[in-house]
Amino acid sequence: MLPVYAGLIATVSVMMGGAAATAQTTPVYMDSSQPVSRRVDDLISKMTLEEKVSQMQNHAAAIPRLHVPEYDWWSEGLHGIARSGYATVFPQAIGLAATWDTPLMHEVATTISTEARAKNAEALRHGNHSIYFGLDIWSPNINIFRDPRWGRGQETYGEDPFLTSRMGVAFVEGLQGNDPHYFKTIATPKHYVVHSGPESTRHVANIDVSPHDLEDTYLPAFRATIKEAHAGSVMCAYNAIDGEPACSNTFLLTDILRKTWGFKGYITSDCGAITDVAEGHKFAPDIEHASAVSVKAGTDTSCGDEYASLTKAVKDGLIPEAQIDQAVKRLFTARFELGLFDPASKVAYARIPFSEDDSVAHRELALHVAEKSMVLLKNDGILPLKKGVKTIAVIGPNAAALSSIEGNYNAIPSHPVLPLAGMEAKFGELAKILYAQGSPYVSELPVPVPRTILHPAKGSTAFGLKGEYFDNIEFAGKPVVTRVDQQVDFDWDVAAPVPGVQASAFSVRWTGTIMPPMLGKYEFSFRREAKDVRVFLDGKQVTEEQAQGKKHSRRAQQFVLDLSDGQPHNLRIDYTHHTPLFDAGISFDWKPPVKAERAEAVEAAKQADVVVAFVGLSPNLEGEEMPVHVDGFDGGDRTEIELPTVQQEMLKAVAATGKPVIVVLMNGSALAVKWAKENAAAVLEAWYPGEEGGAAIANTLAGDNNPAGRLPITFYTGTKELPPFDNYSMANRTYRYFSGTTLWGFGYGLSYSKFKWSDVKLSTEKLTAGEPLTLDAEVENTSAAKGDAVSEIYLKTPASATAPIHSLVGFVRTPLAAHASQHVHVVIDPRSLSTVTGDGKRSIEAGEYTLFVGGAQPGADDNGVTKQFTIVGSKDLPR
Structure with missing residues (x-):
């Protein structure tokens, strides 16, 4: 099925001499030879x-009478096209930032936009106009990660305005493409602006940000991304800034974004x-008024149905229809500039084949990027692992968790390549x-049931359960695929x-045995909103039946198995999924016996030459407004930045073996992993590394990948070093202003x-304010490893009252x-040489400067080099 907007010819009736005659004509808005502005005006009229x-x-x-198809503005592409079926999964955004590689970031975003186009074209061929299949990508998240407790900081490019801006520009340009007439996709930098937690108060919080911090850090x-990369859209935030909600903030949306920066x-x-404008911030008496004031400030579309109230708002005189027209013109300009009303023959991006989605080449890029994101924090010489290592103990909750x-x-x-699988593939033969x-x-919280307590049949030494996959929801006929799933x-x-199985209707049956490491009763559950799951132990159903089609609650998915007799028990899990397509997936979890699990890790360590411990956090603990409230975690944020105690104790117990x-x-x-820094033989930061993450980690430990990632955030010694989480002042935050250890x-x-740097030269030692400065240097690899x-x-x-300790400028x-040696050439633009006063004025000031x-x-x-130079004169810079 071709989209109706691809070369539409409309039929209109005209009256000629009192008789109706029919003529064929192309509406102006469907005439691709006309300017976009004229086409948009014609359609809206x-x-x-x-x-x-x-x-x-x-x-x-x-709008059937105008042959305008439905369209959903909401698609996600933070580190791969999300929630719309298989696609390439790159490292999480914080890992992308750790590459410190803007050309690579551009390549990642280009790949994401290619897959977005491939998915969109395939969806339209099937008449699918639903959410997550459009071409407006609500990424990147370029909020400043000012406090490590924020659960959504993983979505950002870290704590530094310069690094974030460079990565953001590369990402936006990669998403939007380089066609002179059409956007490939439209990027949406978010969340504008001054937004980085806490998650629990984001719908009501007002941030009184200082003029200095607004200009110096947050903007x-x-x-x-607006001035350089020309992002086609922007998302406003939940919180209020200086008393006005972000989505109805005239100063931020109209004065700065549109008037000062020229955003179109x-x-x-x-x-x-x-909704928050009215109910959270009490800035408007109701949704009708909230919608009107937000459109007036510049917010053109609502994620949600709040703007349905605008029809009444116009009739009630709260907002003139002309302002509705202005917003709708911006929206349709975007759709026309995406080529959505033009034939595919004119839009090269529309002809990207579906085979580009989740391709082999893109998987190879995901591996390459994951390797580039690895940050080696400590190494006493144990890495790369020597070929003489005969036994490796792989332990930890992140070793085998999707x-x-x-x-x-x-x-x-x-x-997906999990860490355990990556280690087995890389080292298993040796x-x-x-x-x-x-x-x-x-x-307090469950984790996936490990393969070690599951076997596909009684007496089997293999791990996991037998999985049978059916192309129906009745478990009828012969399975399309039968295999062993390790978990x-x-x-x-x-x-x-x-x-061979339809995404809209399938069933899976897992069978085998279960035997825990310690006798007792265990609490199990299912995550990922699993629907229609039945569990049988020794042939007896142990989960309650749910009403047909009813979505399970988290509580209904929990059940207890009595495994106290020390015998393996037959286990069967029946899972069915049918439309809607969303929310398919299942995770069989448990609350494990902590002491017994630790004892297993210690026993594995005793038998090994070296222990590789995969510890840290999980996106099930840190993230967006989550229902998690346990020690150290609250609502998606963290209350403590230390490694959770139960993992710390495991590390200490394993280290006590002497391995x-x-x-x-x-x-x-x-x-905050002070113990690991002081006691571990090596520490590798791997982030959430994407679909090839397990392979990238193993390649790094083996030395096939030489790590060169850099931290995009500061690793503090402990929670006590941090200012209050809800304080948005940058004082004593991030490397630019933090004075502690x-x-x-x-x-x-x-x-x-x-590596060693030498022969550093500046373009001048006396720079006139407002001119760029050029740095040239030689960097040499002084070792035998590339x-x-x-x-x-x-x-x-x-020095000044507001100057940072120092700032990244290139x-x-x-x-x-x-x-080998390589010449390095960097141009430092005038804006990077400027400072911001307490009242928010940005200028380049005369004085003595130092570059490192x-x-x-x-x-x-x-091995670095310092150079001094002088700036002569001063120059004010625009916001």
Whole structure:
């Protein structure tokens, strides 16, 4: 089925001499030879008020009489096209930032937009106009990760305005493409602005941000994505700023974004944020008034149905129809500039084949990017692992958990490589791999049931359960696929679990035995909103039946199994899924016996030459407004940044065996791991590394990948070092203003190679204010191992009350062969040489300045070089 907007010819009736005659004509709005502005004006002139309003919600209704199809503005592409079936899953955004590689970031975003186009074209061929299949991508998240307790910090590019702006610009440009006439997709930098938790108060919180912090920290990345990358849309935030909700804030949306920066695109609200204008912030008496004031401020579409009230708001005189027209024009301009009303023959992007989605080449890129994101924090020489290692103990809750590689706002991986599988594939032929889950993330919450207590049949030494996959919901006939699944932990959102099975209607039966490490009664549950699950123990059903089609609640999914007799028990899990397509997937979880799991980890360590411990966090603990309230975690945020106690105790118990321990951290935010820094043989930060994450980690430990990632955030020594979470002042926050001692600083990262910088030259030692400064240098790999040098350039400005300690102003990632050198050339733009006063004025001031170039911050890299220069005169810069 071809979309009706691809080359539509409309039929109109005309009266000629009192008789009706029919003529064929092409409406102006469907004439691709006409300017977009004229086409948009023509279309809107034909629409009623009700039809206009119907376009101002994230799911825009079809207008059949005008042959305008329905369209959903809401699609997600943070690190892969999400929630719409299989797609390439790249490392979580914080991991992308850790690459410190803007060309690579551009390549990632280009791949994401290619897959978005492939999915969109395939969806339209099947008449699918639903959510998550459109071409407006609600990414990137360029909020500043000012506090490591924020659960959504994993979605950002870290704590630094400059790094965030460079990564943001590369990502936006990659999403939007380079066609002179059409957007490939439209990027949506979010959440504008001054938004980074707490999650629990985001719907009511007002942030009284200082003029200095607004200009110095919170606005720069948004400015860059608008002024440089020309982002086609922006999302406003939930919270209020200086007393006005972000989505109805005239100063931010109209004065800065549109008038000062010249933004021409459309603004969407965050989901439900218009409701917050009235109910959360009490800024308007009701939804009708909230909708009107938000449109007046510049928010063109609501994520949600709040803007349905605008028809009445116009009739009640709260807002003139002309302002509705203005918003709708922005929205349709975007759709026309995406080519959605033009024939595919004119829009090259519309002809991208579906085979580009989740392709082999894209999987290879995901592996490459994951390898680039690895940050080596400590190495006493144990890495790379030597070939003489005969037995490796792989332990920890992140060793075999799908969520540990996915992150949040994730695409659906078709062939995920978990850390345990990556270790077995890389080392399994040379060394014996012993696995023990070892610990839950926190003692109060469940984790996936490990393969070690499951077997596909009585007496079998294999791990896991036999899985039978049926192309119906009755378990009828012969299974399409029969295999052994090592654990039941799957994400099949809008995706078929195996080839030959429909995504809209399938069933899976898992059978085998279960035998825990310690006798007792255990609480089990199912995650991922699993529907229609029945569990049988020794042939007896142990879960309650649910009403047909009724969605299970989290409480209804919990059940207890009595495994006290020390015998293996027959286990059967029946799972069915049918329309709607969303929310498919299942995770069989349990609350494990902590002492017994720790004992298993210790026993594995005793038998091994080395221990690799996969510890950290989970997107089931940190994320967006989550129903998690346990020690250290609250509502998606963290109340403590230390590694959870139960994991810390496991590490100590394993280390007490005397075997060397390599700690692999998997998390979306900084962890205070002082014990690991002092006692582990090596520490590797792997983030949530995407579909090939397990392979990338194993390649790094083996030395096939030489790590060169750098931290995009500061790793503090503990929670006590942090200011109050809800305080948005940047005082004593991030490397730019923090005065204390850190575990590892922003920009830190080790390598298996050594690098040295020399022959540093500046374009001038006396710079006129307002001119750019050029830095040239030589970077040399002084070791016998090829690797990537990351040249970080920091500026120290003349001392003032508001000046940062120093700031990143440039960086380049350079691959170098053993003992090779490379010239580094960086242009530092005038804006990067400026400072901001207390009242928010940005200017370049006269005085003595210092530049440092090296592989880390000044003082953290003895192989770096410092240069001084003078700025003559001063120059005010525009906001």
